[in-house]
Amino acid sequence: MTVASPPALPTGIVDAFATHVARTRYEHLPPLAVAKAKTFLLDTIGVGLAGTSGPHFARISRAAEAWGRGEEATVWGSGLKLPAPSAAMVNAYLIHCLEYDCVHERAVVHPMATILSAFFAWAERAGGRGRPVNGRQLLTSLAVGVDMSGLLGSATTAPIRFFRPAVAGGFGAVSAIGSAAGFTAAQVADAYGIQYGQCAGTLQPHAEGSGLLPLQIGFNARAAITSADLVEAGFDGPHDVLTGQYGYYNLFELGQYSPEVIPDELGRVWQIARLSHKPFPSGRLTHGALDGLRQVMAEGITAADIASVEIQAPPLVKRLVGRPDLDNPPANYAKLCLSFVAATLLLRGRVDVPEFAGDTVLNDPEIHAYAKRISVVDDGNPDQNALAPQRVIVRLASGSTRVIDLPEVYGHPDAPLTDAENRAKFARCCGWAVPPVPDARRAEIERMVDEIEDVTDVGQIAKLMVSEG
Structure with missing residues (x-):
């Protein structure tokens, strides 16, 4: 062409x-x-x-x-x-x-x-x-x-x-x-x-x-x-x-x-x-935490192994999604609460549309308890519109620490979804439609x-x- x-x-x-x-x-x-x-x-x-x-x-x-x-x-x-x-x-x-x-x-x-x-x-x-x-x-x-x-x-x-x-x-x-x-x-x-x-x-x-x-x-x-x-x-x-x-x-x-x-x-x-x-169907500013935790969980680390999580991120992240976790939050609030979203990934193993539908996850006391272990820290980035870089620090109950540095967050054009992942997301979305979209x-x-x-x-x-x- x-x-x-x-x-x-x-x-x-x-x-x-x-x-x-x-x-x-x-x-x-x-x-x-x-x-x-x-x-x-x-x-x-x-x-x-x-x-x-x-x-x-x-x-x-x-x-x-x-x-x-x-x-x-x-x-x-x-x-x-x-x-x-x-x-x-x-x-x-x-x-x-x-x-x-x-x-x-x-x-x-x-x-x-x-x-x-x-x-x-x-x-x-x-x-x-x-x-x-x-x-x-x-x-x-x-x-x-x-x-x-x-x-x-x-x-x-x-x-x-x-x-x-x-x-x-x-x-x-x-x-x-x-x-x-x-x-x-x-x-x-x-x-x-x-x-x-x-x-x-x-x-x-x-x-x-x-x-x-x-x-x-x-x-x-x-x-x-x-x-x-x-x-x-x-x-x-x-x-x-x-x-x-x-x-x-x-x-x-x-x-x-x-x-x-x-x-x-x-x-x-x-x-x-x-x-x-x-x-993930949550505020994009929560995705750095999810990306870092996803990498840590791929090592076999589970929620039970984690004592605390700290997300060091630009001020935009702290200001918009570093909000306090609430009991019985509205779904739209929960999607924009980094600590709740991250705790959901740790305990449920995924963050997708069903996690914000109904009260099962939104009112899960264990998720809200884990959310209290997760904090967001302003890293002092002078760019008021930056999403990255971010650092995810996972402190384990054993006393050891995992540090994940994210120059870009999963989904960014420099850390993109593959074509297969894009099509898999499309298929999931069709399944979440009401009623679901038939395969044909x-x-x-x-x-x-x-x-x-x-x-x-x-x-x-x-x-x-x-x-x-």
């Missing part, structure tokens, strides 16, 4: 992103970006299907249905037909509600949840209007969307204080839709301005373990379709929405940013190739993703993600 040179970019940040979106074609994507787009397309579909087991799915679907039925787009799992913005909102919740979707670590953003939910709903509607979106357009849209979300977050030096995954993800979703819609650079810039007026997301649900946290992904996915629709209707938006007086970086990121990463990497380093898998349909989804370049209407994928039960 010959890769065409990407277009030259203008100097302004908004204009640079908009030009990248408007001019990038499938032929500009290197093979690695195409391969990773397929990898995380399959992964995101899988976690979205598993999300049908999420605790608030039925409630959110009922609310969305009450706002108006329609035949534009499909809610995954149930097959409910809704207007595209509403379907995007519900499906975004499905993707993020289990804390199992991929992440851009440097940006502290979950881009695919917002991008794919919005894009699929928009594309399904476009197909129904006689403008089908093909697989090559999908891959291109995913690449430019993740470029926008990933670099937008990567340029900040401020500690995360709002829900950056949702807000940056919304800009990525606008980019993805604008690419497939054939927007000019000026139209993409207008869409960014309209999206900025709809940004939503706070870390308070993260602190409390509220189900609103994943729904904020949905709010921004819904907004992305609204932004694109308003542009197509001829509406314009403010343009200096990233570095202006009241722009994103000054308002949301406290004026703390280093924008040079954007022109340095845009169109050169494809951010979709820098996404990290989440091998799971295989058909995999085949369609593998051959996505040849798919003439990606909106048809939604038909494979509807329950037969």
Whole structure:
């Protein structure tokens, strides 16, 4: 495959992103970006299907249905037909509600949840209007969307204080839709301005373990379709929405940013190739502890052998998941509590979707007792958005110590899941769906993703993600 040179970019940040979106074609994507787009397309579909087991799915679907039925787009799992913005909102919740979707670590953003939910709903509607979106357009849209979300977050030096995954993800979703819609650079810039007026997301649900946290992904996915629709209707938006007086970086990121990463990497380093898998359905910031303990347990060490565990990690880890263990925690809180998640691995031997379903594990007194042996220590890393490096120190009852140094955490592109592990995760996720996805349909989804370049209407994928039960 010959890769065409990407277009030259203008100097302004908004204009640079908009030009990248408007001019990038499938032929500009290197093979690695195409391969990773397929990898995380399959992964995101899988976690979205598993999300049908999420605790608030039925409630959110009922609310969305009450706002108006329609035949534009499909809610995954149930097959409910809704207007595209509403379907995007519900499906975004499905993707993020289990804390199992991929992440851009440097940006502290979950881009695919917002991008794919919005894009699929928009594309399904476009197909129904006689403008089908093909697989090559999908891959291109995913690449430019993740470029926008990933670099937008990567340029900040401020500690995360709002829900950056949702807000940056919304800009990525606008980019993805604008690419497939054939927007000019000026139209993409207008869409960014309209999206900025709809940004939503706070870390308070993260602190409390509220189900609103994943729904904020949905709010921004819904907004992305609204932004694109308003542009197509001829509406314009403010343009200096990233570095202006009241722009994103000054308002949301406290004026703390280093924008040079954007022109340095845009169109050169494809951010979709820098996404990290989440091998476990818990906050990504808990995964260092799980990675280290997984390595120690592979030596034959069990929970009974361990006196204490100390995780030395960057301040982001301490601040967001070094929270106290609670008796009878809400599932969303437990997923973001490092000590609880690590104790669950030690005593159950795994951390997967069933561990956070029901009260059996959440109320297990032995797990909560072991959680008290696990601590998180701020290692003083000056980077307020860093996840690694980390050190896991396991002190054994025998008096000996095991030390695991993690330059990167399992799932990172420099410590990746294999293709077989990615497909095994997809199969597990299909099994956690309610009702489970039949093996034949799971295989058909995999085949369609593998051959996505040849798919003439990606909106048809939604038909494979509807329950037969």
